[in-house]
Amino acid sequence: MEKLYALFIVLALYSIAPAQPITWTDITSTYSLPQGVKLVKGVRTSPALVSYYLDVDLNRKNLAIKPYLTPSGSERINTFVTRYNAIAGVNGGYFGGTSMYSAIIQPNAVLAKNIASVTRPAGTYYTMRGLFGITETRDMAVNWIYHFGNTIRDVYVFSNPLANTQSAPAPIPVQSNGVVYNDLMVGVGGGPVLIKDGQIRITYDEEVFFGSGIGTVTDLQPRTAIGYTTNKHVIIIVADGRQTASAGLSLTELAQVLSDLGCVEALNLDGGGSTQMAIGNTFVDVPSEARAVPSMLAVVSGDSVPFLPPIKYKKIIDTESPDCVYNSNEWNPSTVAGYYGTSPALVAKTSVTGPSIKFKPNVPLAGKYDVYAWWTASGNRWHNTPYIITRAGGIDTVKVDQSVDGTKWNKLGSYNFTASLSDEIRIEAKAPASDTGLYVSVDALRILQVDSLAADVKGNGGLIRSEELELLPNYPNPFNPGTTIEYRLPKEGNVSIVIYNALGQRVISFPGMFHKAGSHSMYVDFSRFHLPSGMYIMQLRCDSAIKSRQMVYIK
Numbered sequence: 001m002e003k004l005y006a007l008f009i010v011l012a013l014y015s016i017a018p019a020q021p022i023t024w025t026d027i028t029s030t031y032s033l034p035q036g037v038k039l040v041k042g043v044r045t046s047p048a049l050v051s052y053y054l055d056v057d058l059n060r061k062n063l064a065i066k067p068y069l070t071p072s073g074s075e076r077i078n079t080f081v082t083r084y085n086a087i088a089g090v091n092g093g094y095f096g097g098t099s100m101y102s103a104i105i106q107p108n109a110v111l112a113k114n115i116a117s118v119t120r121p122a123g124t125y126y127t128m129r130g131l132f133g134i135t136e137t138r139d140m141a142v143n144w145i146y147h148f149g150n151t152i153r154d155v156y157v158f159s160n161p162l163a164n165t166q167s168a169p170a171p172i173p174v175q176s177n178g179v180v181y182n183d184l185m186v187g188v189g190g191g192p193v194l195i196k197d198g199q200i201r202i203t204y205d206e207e208v209f210f211g212s213g214i215g216t217v218t219d220l221q222p223r224t225a226i227g228y229t230t231n232k233h234v235i236i237i238v239a240d241g242r243q244t245a246s247a248g249l250s251l252t253e254l255a256q257v258l259s260d261l262g263c264v265e266a267l268n269l270d271g272g273g274s275t276q277m278a279i280g281n282t283f284v285d286v287p288s289e290a291r292a293v294p295s296m297l298a299v300v301s302g303d304s305v306p307f308l309p310p311i312k313y314k315k316i317i318d319t320e321s322p323d324c325v326y327n328s329n330e331w332n333p334s335t336v337a338g339y340y341g342t343s344p345a346l347v348a349k350t351s352v353t354g355p356s357i358k359f360k361p362n363v364p365l366a367g368k369y370d371v372y373a374w375w376t377a378s379g380n381r382w383h384n385t386p387y388i389i390t391r392a393g394g395i396d397t398v399k400v401d402q403s404v405d406g407t408k409w410n411k412l413g414s415y416n417f418t419a420s421l422s423d424e425i426r427i428e429a430k431a432p433a434s435d436t437g438l439y440v441s442v443d444a445l446r447i448l449q450v451d452s453l454a455a456d457v458k459g460n461g462g463l464i465r466s467e468e469l470e471l472l473p474n475y476p477n478p479f480n481p482g483t484t485i486e487y488r489l490p491k492e493g494n495v496s497i498v499i500y501n502a503l504g505q506r507v508i509s510f511p512g513m514f515h516k517a518g519s520h521s522m523y524v525d526f527s528r529f530h531l532p533s534g535m536y537i538m539q540l541r542c543d544s545a546i547k548s549r550q551m552v553y554i555k
Contacts, residue, residue, distance in 0.1 A: 019044065033087065033088075036059075048244065048247050049240075054088055054236040054277070058233065059231070062302040063302055064186075064302050065297065066106065066305050068086075069111050069295055073292075074294045075293070077296055078280075079281070080278070088277065088298065089298040090297050092104065092294075094189075102188065102189035103131055104295050105188070108152065110150055110154075114129045114131065115127055128162045130143070131144075131187045131267070134185055138311065145157055179341070185306070186305055190268055191207045193266075193267055194266040195258060217251045218251075220241060223251075226266065226267055229264060239254070241288060242272075254268065270293070272289075314446070315361070315446070330348055338407030345441050346441070349436075350429045350437065354428060359445050361425065367416065370411060371389065371411070371425065373409070373410050374408065374410070374445070375441040375442065376441050377405060382440050383401045383435075384400075385401075387400065388427075402441050414519075469487070469540065470488040472486040474551050479526070479554070483524055484523050485524060486521045492517050495512065495513050499539070500537045501534065501537075515542075535550055
């Protein structure tokens with residue numbers, strides 16, 4: 001009884017006495033970490049705390065963040081990191097036994113979903129919980145989400161969580177009140193949300209964490225969390241707890257720590273005995289239990305996730321934008337699902353005098369930009385829908401088959417825009433008589449400019465150019481009959497391109513060509529080589545460097 005009373009006094013003092021500041025020390029040199037990853041240790045004496053955080057610079061194309069599920073049911077994070085050859089890792093979201101209660105999302109796959117509902121004394125509560133997500137263009141967000149199905153397209157984002165209280169549950173989420181999480185590449189679920197839109201906002205009750213194992217908002221516990229800064233640095237933090245050397249952090253303190261580290265949005269992950277951070281096979285922290293867990297959030301090499309290279313400029317023009325001009329009497333909202341943003345795609349029937357829609361890029365500076373199109377596919381779409389791009393030096397026409405490849409960004413090409421009103425992207429429903437009666441879908445355009453200087457960063461903050469040979473995704477892909485192969489050379493050299501079939505047999509080869517450093521492209525017409533439909537491998541070689549990618553030909 002006396003020991004319990006003494007423990008009560010100690011905990012009371014922790015909750016009353018003002019916390020001392022945390023002293024942070026960069027200990028990156030203690031481990032073998034790639035450039036762009038820092039490890040920092042934090043210590044304070046009262047209340048006792050030992051904490052660590054990884055600072056991961058996602059402006060570097062050689063780095064990525066990716067969640068995993070273990071095939072073994074559950075394992076400690078140090079063996080988890082080794083299994084997937086990750087740079088570092090922490091425990092992921094919530095679970096029971098080997099079942100996940102938090103989302104694990106990898107490219108094109110939802111491996112686990114946030115739990116849909118829980119039971120509390122007041123009844124059944126629907127749970128709209130947090131997700132830390134990263135899009136194809138490396139944009140990060142912490143959002144409240146709900147799964148309306150099992151795919152990535154069924155992940156919906158809501159501007160606020162459900163209005164659950166400890167005394168009363170809120171109604172079930174309504175799909176039309178949210179929006180599809182477009183472009184989501186990877187994500188990890190958890191909760192509660194700690195910081196949203198630059199403000200500390202701990203939605204503990206709304207996400208229904210009362211009555212759960214994570215305790216109250218003010219309990220000192222081992223913690224794991226993730227956040228990000230405005231300059232695209234990911235902060236992954238663990239705090240040891242339940243130990244003499246470290247009592248842990250409350251959710252309130254955790255949110256403040258992440259805010260002080262510059263996070264504009266942050267999410268709590270599973271904590272307690274699950275909290276652990278490892279680099280290679282070595283624990284960084286001293287876990288209270290080092291409990292075996294089914295999921296891991298990892299720092300990995302950039303080629304582990306098909307992110308686009310770091311982006312210098314990004315603009316999305318939807319049909320309701322003032323940069324989109326059309327006659328509303330000729331275009332009508334489509335009933336096909338899978339449109340971008342909040343407004344349905346527009347459709348018009350092809351005819352010999354068919355209508356058109358114009359997009360004005362209005363880019364800020366003259367230069368080369370990548371242009372992507374989003375449409376909703378259907379069997380009645382035109383197979384030769386023209387995108388007519390007016391750019392510096394002339395006009396290009398790209399024809400796409402809108403009966404396929406809908407509900408995603410499809411690259412049309414790279415174009416030099418003048419940053420003047422003469423730049424234009426026009427989509428036409430004007431067709432020859434043989435193609436009339438079909439439909440053209442127009443939804444959104446994405447205009448990107450890759451920041452080649454931000455791909456690699458010196459430790460002193462200066463910028464250097466990438467020294468890697470780059471083979472970019474071919475476009476379109478899948479394709480028929482031809483596709484464009486783009487590549488970038490860090491220096492001049494002899495270049496050869498070879499295409500292999502799925503059996504590893506060489507089917508197309510182009511002789512060695514001498515190229516200067518910079519960006520290059522080549523159009524390959526597969527119909528010339530009488531090849532069957534299927535998966536092929538394109539291999540780019542420049543002197544001793546080799547890069548390969550998959551491509552799909554559909555006849």
